[in-house]
Amino acid sequence: MIRTEDLTRSFRRLVAVDRLTLEVAEGEVFGFLGPNGAGKTTTVRMLTALIAPTSGRAMVGGFQLGEDDSRIRRAVGILTEVPGMYDNLSAEYNLRIYARLYEVPNPDAQVEKYLRLLGLWERRADPAATFSKGMKQKLAIARAVLHEPRVLFLDEPTASLDPESAHVVHEFIAGLRRAGRTIFLCTHNLDEADRLCDRIGVFKTRLLAVDTPARLRTEFFGRRVVFHLNRADPGLAAAVRQMPFVRDAQAVENKLVLALDNPDEHNPELVRFLVGQGVDIRFVGELRRSLEDVYLQLVKAA
Amino acid sequence: MDKIKTIISKEWAEVFQNRMVLFSVIFMPLTFAALPLFMLYAMRSSGAGSVDVGSVPQAFLSGCAEGLSTGECFQVYFVTQFMLLFMLTPLIVPVNIAAYSVAGEKTTRSLEPLLATPITTAELLAGKNLAAVIPAVLATWLSFLIFGVGARILIANARVLSALFNPMWWVAILVVGPLLSVLSTNFSLMVSSRVNDPRVAEQLSSVIMLPLLVLFFGQIAGYVSLNANLMILLALALLAVDALMVYLAIQLFQRETILTRWK
Numbered sequence: 165m166i167r168t169e170d171l172t173r174s175f176r177r178l179v180a181v182d183r184l185t186l187e188v189a190e191g192e193v194f195g196f197l198g199p200n201g202a203g204k205t206t207t208v209r210m211l212t213a214l215i216a217p218t219s220g221r222a223m224v225g226g227f228q229l230g231e232d233d234s235r236i237r238r239a240v241g242i243l244t245e246v247p248g249m250y251d252n253l254s255a256e257y258n259l260r261i262y263a264r265l266y267e268v269p270n271p272d273a274q275v276e277k278y279l280r281l282l283g284l285w286e287r288r289a290d291p292a293a294t295f296s297k298g299m300k301q302k303l304a305i306a307r308a309v310l311h312e313p314r315v316l317f318l319d320e321p322t323a324s325l326d327p328e329s330a331h332v333v334h335e336f337i338a339g340l341r342r343a344g345r346t347i348f349l350c351t352h353n354l355d356e357a358d359r360l361c362d363r364i365g366v367f368k369t370r371l372l373a374v375d376t377p378a379r380l381r382t383e384f385f386g387r388r389v390v391f392h393l394n395r396a397d398p399g400l401a402a403a404v405r406q407m408p409f410v411r412d413a414q415a416v417e418n419k420l421v422l423a424l425d426n427p428d429e430h431n432p433e434l435v436r437f438l439v440g441q442g443v444d445i446r447f448v449g450e451l452r453r454s455l456e457d458v459y460l461q462l463v464k465a466a
Numbered sequence: 467m468d469k470i471k472t473i474i475s476k477e478w479a480e481v482f483q484n485r486m487v488l489f490s491v492i493f494m495p496l497t498f499a500a501l502p503l504f505m506l507y508a509m510r511s512s513g514a515g516s517v518d519v520g521s522v523p524q525a526f527l528s529g530c531a532e533g534l535s536t537g538e539c540f541q542v543y544f545v546t547q548f549m550l551l552f553m554l555t556p557l558i559v560p561v562n563i564a565a566y567s568v569a570g571e572k573t574t575r576s577l578e579p580l581l582a583t584p585i586t587t588a589e590l591l592a593g594k595n596l597a598a599v600i601p602a603v604l605a606t607w608l609s610f611l612i613f614g615v616g617a618r619i620l621i622a623n624a625r626v627l628s629a630l631f632n633p634m635w636w637v638a639i640l641v642v643g644p645l646l647s648v649l650s651t652n653f654s655l656m657v658s659s660r661v662n663d664p665r666v667a668e669q670l671s672s673v674i675m676l677p678l679l680v681l682f683f684g685q686i687a688g689y690v691s692l693n694a695n696l697m698i699l700l701a702l703a704l705l706a707v708d709a710l711m712v713y714l715a716i717q718l719f720q721r722e723t724i725l726t727r728w729k
Contacts, residue, residue, distance in 0.1 A: 173728065212582050215722045237584045244582075248475065248575035252483045263474040265583040307579065 195361030298329025473593025495609035
């Protein structure tokens with residue numbers, strides 16, 4: 165649904181996006197993670213045909229960027245970083261404008277559908293200026309999906325929202341995902357990305373890594389198992405480290421934290437070894453690293 | 467065409483909530499219609515024939531319609547000075563509307579989602595142009611109509627009336643007025659595309675009124691004497707300038723630059 169090849173955008177001497185090569189499948193929710201100023205918004209603007217790339221190519225929704233820009237704009241929906249509503253106009257009127265600009269076949273019904281879906285129907289006649297941040301964001305999301313786009317670009321959809329509003333937005337995105345919509349989600353919210361995205365790309369001017377959240381964690385930290393023992397000392401850790409399948413072993417208080425290639429296969433052998441060392445095993449569990457750890461490691465290294 | 471209509475209705479829905487715009491579209495044209503009417507009323511009350519006509523430029527007196535007395539000629543001359551104000555309306559109204567249209571959207575950050583729609587630059591600018599030109603032209607025509615009706619009531623002399631509503635003024639109101647509003651709109655759109663603050667856009671766009679003010683004061687001072695030929699020449703020149711301004715406005719409205727540089 166989205167395919168880029170060496171997509172690059174420079175602003176004079178500053179390279180904002182450097183040779184981005186990426187593929188997002190139909191129906192996939194792709195998380196685009198990166199720090200402020202990483203070039204995420206520039207990427208979204210390029211892929212929505214708002215600005216042209218300096219070099220490279222991209223296909224969005226089956227259309228070639230630079231050749232079918234008008235078709236791309238028709239095929240995609242965009243939630244911009246700032247809602248950018250017409251504050252003096254009512255919520256309903258705001259959406260009607262966009263329904264007409266996108267040539268939505270039955271604008272009134274479509275406007276009503278999304279105002280109801282996002283819980284704004286009762287406030288439809290109120291000016292957008294009277295809306296809270298969360299309501300404005302929901303209205304902007306309604307605007308982005310009004311014309312039933314095949315690809316949806318969401319730039320920080322829950323930034324500065326309270327947890328309740330963020331939850332509504334998450335539910336809505338999850339609903340779109342279930343409906344098979346392709347979503348390109350730019351976010352700082354790693355938990356959001358972890359929960360909603362099929363794959364994640366970590367980006368800082370260039371693409372640093374791309375994979376499923378689970379595989380990214382494994383790739384960067386391996387799988388870690390923690391053994392809660394009656395005692396754990398550096399000597400025990402050193403002994404365990406001698407085993408061929410143990411990549412790393414650390415003794416922390418009464419815990420032994422081990423990096424293993426395949427815990428399912430090697431845990432029984434480890435248990436036997438530790439018992440043989442005269443250690444009581446109280447509990448064994450997997451230590452899950454957060455996506456945040458992966459993200460921080462990648463971004464710091466970049 | 468639907469997209470252009472959508473932009474026009476959106477602009478009007480937004481812009482007419484602005485008091486300054488409402489003032490310029492409603493109150494100002496009414497004032498411009500009332501001023502010459504008030505002068506006519508004042509002259510009628512004081513007796514136009516008895517006034518000193520020494521200050522009237524000789525060029526005007528010699529070109530005055532046949533059969534008019536010097537006093538009547540003075541009456542026509544005096545009111546004609548104010549009638550140039552009708553030419554200010556098509557310049558001022560678009561400045562207030564169009565100056566807000568791009569810079570205002572930059573301020574509210576509503577331009578990006580708008581530019582992300584399939585609307586073309588030509589459609590967008592056509593919508594914004596018409597949204598400013600239509601009220602300006604209507605306000606001009608309406609104020610001139612009010613003046614016309616008022617003048618008919620106040621002036622009993624048919625010769626004075628026909629001298630006042632001569633072909634020059636029909637060309638001015640029906641042709642030059644709309645052309646001036648196109649000029650003013652596109653100039654304001656260009657300025658609005660290049661600045662971020664709507665108030666700055668409005669102030670800079672107001673420069674467009676200077677040439678007309680020069681004409682206004684030049685006429686009062688007797689350096690310029692307006693006639694039908696001059697007005698037709700002005701219309702032709704404006705037609706050419708308008709074509710150039712529309713072209714420049716489209717060229718200067720660079721979607722990408724507006725999004726990336728003018729934050």
